[in-house]
Amino acid sequence: MSIVAEDSQVISKTKELCAQIVSDPTFLKLQAQVERFLGDDAARLQYQSVHERGEELHHKQHAGIELGAVEIREFEAARDALFANEIARDFLTAQRELEGLQKEIGKYVSSTIENGRVPTADDLVESGGGCCGGHGGGGCGC
Template sequence: MKMLADNSPVMDKTKELCSAIADDPEYRSLMEKVERFMEDDAAKLQFQSVQERSQELGQKQQSGLELSVGEVEDFENAREALMGNSVAREFMDAQQILQSVQTAIGKYVGMTLELGRVPAEEDLADQGGCCSEGGCGCG
C-alpha cells in the first residue's frame, strides 16, 4: 500500500505529528512524571497493591458476594494513601492525560478515514468531541 510507504505524504505527516508530540513541553513533563514513578519501587508496589485489591473486590462483587465493611474500609484507606503519594498521584494523572491525547488523536484520524475529509468542529461535537466533553477543546 503506497499510502503507508516510508516516504509517502501520509507517513511523512505521521512522523511530523509524532515529532511534534515528542517535542511538546507538556508531553515531556508528563513523561518525566511517568519515569519518576517507574524509578520509585515503593510507589509502584503501592500502586500495584491497590490495583490488585480493587480487582479482587470487583470479582468478589461480580460473583454475588457482599464486601464486608472492613474490606471496603481497608481498600479506601489504601487508596487514600496511594492518592497521598505525590509520585503515584502524578503518574496516574499523567497516564490519564496521555490516554486522553491518544484517544483524541485516534478519534480525529478515525473520523477522517470515515468521512473522507478533515472533520470539522461540528463533526466532533456531534460525537461528543474528542474527549466526550464536546467541542474538542481538550486541555
C-alpha cells in the same frame, strides 16, 4: 506507491506529528512523571497492591458476593494513601492525560478516514470518538 509506504506524504506528516508530540513541553513533563514513577519501587508496589485489591473487590462484587465494611474501609484507606503519594498521584494524572491525548488524536484520524475529510468539531461530537465511530460497527467489540 502505497499510502502507508515509508516515504509517503501521509507517513511523513505522521512523523511530523510524532515529532511535535515528543517535543511538546507538556508531553515531556507527563513523560517525566511516568519515568519518575517507574523508577520508584515503593510507589509501583503501592500502586500494584491497590490495583490488585480493587480488581479482587470488583470480581467479588460482580460474582454477587457482598463486600464487608472492613474490606471496603481497608481498600479506601490504601487508595487514599496511594493518592497521597505525590509520585503515584502524578503518574495517575500523567497516565490519564496521555491516554486522553491518544484518544483525541485517534478521534481525528478515525473521523477523517470515515468521512473522507478533515473533521469539524461537530463531526467529533457526533462520532463519539470510539473505535466504531459511534456507529456500533468496526469489529472492535462495540
